[in-house]
Amino acid sequence: xxxxxxxxxxxxxxxxxxxxxxxxxxxxxxxxxxxxxxxxxxxxxxxxxxxxxxxxxxxxxxxxxxxxxxxxxxxxxxxxxxxxxxxxxxxxxxxxxxxxxxxxxxxxxxxxxxxxxxxxxxxxxxxxxxxxxxxxxxxxxxxxxxxxxxxxxxxxxxxxxxxxxxxxxxxxxxxxxxxxxxxxxxxxxxxxxxxxxxxxxxxxxxxxxxxxxxxxxxxxxxxxxxxxxxxxxxxxxxxxxxxxxxxxxxxxxxxxxxxxxxxxxxxxxxxxxxxxxxxxxxxxxxxxxxxxxxxxxxxxxxxxxxxxxxxxxxxxxxxxxxxxxxxxxxxxxxxxxxxxxxxxxxxxxxxxxxxxxxxxxxxxxxxxxxxxxxxxxxxxxxxxxxxxxxxxxxxxxxxxxxxxxxxxxxxxxxxxxxxxxxxxxxxxxxxxxxxxxxxxxxxxxxxxxxxxxxxxxxxxxxxxxxxxxxxxxxxxxxxxxxxxxxxxx
Amino acid sequence: xxxxxxxxxxxxxxxxxxxxxxxxxxxxxxxxxxxxxxxxxxxxxxxxxxxxxxxxxxxxxxxxxxxxxxxxxxxxxxxxxxxxxxxxxxxxxxxxxxxxxxxxxxxxxxxxxxxxxxxxxxxxxxxxxxxxxxxxxxxxxxxxxxxxxxxxxxxxxxxxxxxxxxxxxxxxxxxxxxxxxxxxxxxxxxxxxxxxxxxxxxxxxxxxxxxx
Numbered sequence: 001x002x003x004x005x006x007x008x009x010x011x012x013x014x015x016x017x018x019x020x021x022x023x024x025x026x027x028x029x030x031x032x033x034x035x036x037x038x039x040x041x042x043x044x045x046x047x048x049x050x051x052x053x054x055x056x057x058x059x060x061x062x063x064x065x066x067x068x069x070x071x072x073x074x075x076x077x078x079x080x081x082x083x084x085x086x087x088x089x090x091x092x093x094x095x096x097x098x099x100x101x102x103x104x105x106x107x108x109x110x111x112x113x114x115x116x117x118x119x120x121x122x123x124x125x126x127x128x129x130x131x132x133x134x135x136x137x138x139x140x141x142x143x144x145x146x147x148x149x150x151x152x153x154x155x156x157x158x159x160x161x162x163x164x165x166x167x168x169x170x171x172x173x174x175x176x177x178x179x180x181x182x183x184x185x186x187x188x189x190x191x192x193x194x195x196x197x198x199x200x201x202x203x204x205x206x207x208x209x210x211x212x213x214x215x216x217x218x219x220x221x222x223x224x225x226x227x228x229x230x231x232x233x234x235x236x237x238x239x240x241x242x243x244x245x246x247x248x249x250x251x252x253x254x255x256x257x258x259x260x261x262x263x264x265x266x267x268x269x270x271x272x273x274x275x276x277x278x279x280x281x282x283x284x285x286x287x288x289x290x291x292x293x294x295x296x297x298x299x300x301x302x303x304x305x306x307x308x309x310x311x312x313x314x315x316x317x318x319x320x321x322x323x324x325x326x327x328x329x330x331x332x333x334x335x336x337x338x339x340x341x342x343x344x345x346x347x348x349x350x351x352x353x354x355x356x357x358x359x360x361x362x363x364x365x366x367x368x369x370x371x372x373x374x375x376x377x378x379x380x381x382x383x384x385x386x387x388x389x390x391x392x393x394x395x396x397x398x399x400x401x402x403x404x405x406x407x408x409x410x411x412x413x414x415x416x417x418x419x420x421x422x423x424x425x426x427x428x429x430x431x432x433x434x435x436x437x438x439x440x441x442x443x444x445x446x447x448x449x450x451x452x453x454x455x456x457x458x459x460x461x462x463x464x465x466x467x468x469x470x471x472x473x474x475x476x477x478x479x480x481x482x483x484x485x486x487x488x489x
Numbered sequence: 490x491x492x493x494x495x496x497x498x499x500x501x502x503x504x505x506x507x508x509x510x511x512x513x514x515x516x517x518x519x520x521x522x523x524x525x526x527x528x529x530x531x532x533x534x535x536x537x538x539x540x541x542x543x544x545x546x547x548x549x550x551x552x553x554x555x556x557x558x559x560x561x562x563x564x565x566x567x568x569x570x571x572x573x574x575x576x577x578x579x580x581x582x583x584x585x586x587x588x589x590x591x592x593x594x595x596x597x598x599x600x601x602x603x604x605x606x607x608x609x610x611x612x613x614x615x616x617x618x619x620x621x622x623x624x625x626x627x628x629x630x631x632x633x634x635x636x637x638x639x640x641x642x643x644x645x646x647x648x649x650x651x652x653x654x655x656x657x658x659x660x661x662x663x664x665x666x667x668x669x670x671x672x673x674x675x676x677x678x679x680x681x682x683x684x685x686x687x688x689x690x691x692x693x694x695x696x697x698x699x700x701x
Contacts (some may be wrong), residue, residue: 054523198601227689
């Protein structure tokens, strides 16, 4: 499991990968415990916030407004960040972004960089590209460090190592940090990470990050975090390179009053992240002298062009939808075959792949809507899931099984004659399958009387997917129409 | 500029029609019905700030201008902090009970050898237990309040607000300055979602709320 490549271009389909995850009892226990804890904390703080729905609505409106005027705000950000002494780069895809970062790091003379946790750099597989160019990247977020030292992959957007428990983390640290002794309390493990990384913070002069928000009005960059590794990376080195998706821009500094409030509560169940850093370009004598922002498209403009899929880009990466999702809570993140797991991953990944890969992901949902309910920017994830399922089917053409089945259904429903014929046919076909001896829950037929119905517990072939985990109500012996007609004659 | 820039901007232009003119009008239409002004009394706000800071593992003290030197002596002694780095413009009257070194471009390794740092603050937000530091009067550059393991931070009573919205609006005037909002000591929940105090930032934080 640990070596799974989180690249939708090569990852196995979701149902296949999920089966493997479901067999890992330890993984499921870890994911369940972590998501339960985080959900309980979030719930308490959202309840306490009386203006939560108003904040959500404003957050949604601001993000939707930004997407509609994205060009204006990106140009404004570029102008202001450049005026403040920073450099802005544009990357059409992952390869261009990798090249830009490698070139800046090389120009800075770096053979190692320290990194702030960034899903965007995971998305473009930046560490591999840096390594190939002879530059070693040290992940400094505790969870990312656990992932990196464990040769693992992130399974959650906010707490990427939530699939590992303390005993597993202790083993990784003992082995990779060459320690002879290490307690197994979380505090001991954090202390080990502090010692391991401090020397790197004090020495390495180039840092790589993502960003939570770019502020158009000030040319500002905002990064939120808990541990202080972010502050170390964005304060102490000479050079800072931030790789940021083009959708991350917000209009004004004042808009942070909304996003800082909804992000912390949604992501970690805190009223405010322990640390929020905001800066605008270069400040002489305070922080890096060389400041770069790489604006990454990587198919985001294609998502923008799809009016129904566009709301996906409102996402502020809080991961509340992962914690709330009954599917994610069973499978964990790796099954999604992408750095973006859970409901948001199920809609973001296939769109970023321009529907060429990850086509099984829009089906990795029961459409229960828990994700929509917790989303702080009100992305209607179920709506987008259905939209993408349509796209997948349309893409496969008219001969795809779903398309054929739907066409047949439509034809049956259009004609009363065909509908009746289909009912008769189904009644005959189910004869060997339907068991009429089983009672129907909640509908007690008077003793000795046949309710006329029953249960189908097994279906053949492609229909078997339905009966794998649930029974199907058998078709009654007599339809309402038939009963009505028999009454009249 | 690069062709990547032109191409991305062209794709955006094709995808959505919003331009600079419509942006201003559309931005003004965004509804903001959330709580903006304070609802609590001054004393309640200070009480709430104290409660929230303590909840996030900071220690909180109240003092008047005449008492702060004595309080600092007590706190430094309790923390065993002997060498303290301070921004060059930190009020001299506060500096008592340790050896104080004014920051003059000290490098990270030198900062790492201090027992602690003492700074003022721009403001505090009670609702979230948040202290705001800026590269402004008596707060210094970001590195000094980050590398040492102990931070004694003095915030004036009149700079405490109730809501995040009030706080962010006060910061508007100095929004270009490097700004750090911190809520308690450094922390992580990366291991089994258990909140652990202290990873890389200061692990020990004392806040003094300074009255007139």
